[in-house]
Amino acid sequence: MAHAMLRIAYYLLTRKEMYVDLGEDYFEKQKLGAVVRNSVRRLETLGYNVTISEIS
Numbered sequence: 001m002a003h004a005m006l007r008i009a010y011y012l013l014t015r016k017e018m019y020v021d022l023g024e025d026y027f028e029k030q031k032l033g034a035v036v037r038n039s040v041r042r043l044e045t046l047g048y049n050v051t052i053s054e055i056s
Contacts, residue, residue, distance in 0.1 A: 040050045
């Protein structure tokens with residue numbers, strides 16, 4: 001963990017950039033998209049027609 005933090009600090013300092021926090025749920029949101037894609041693909045291989053829509 002310390003090595004990763006040092007690499008981030010080096011990157012930011014050498015490029016004179018500000019750190020931008022991506023949020024605590026950044027990776028969960030990315031994983032959610034993969035889960036949806038894999039689930040749709042699996043259902044389609046089983047012979048289902050799949051339509052995705054978000055609940056509002």
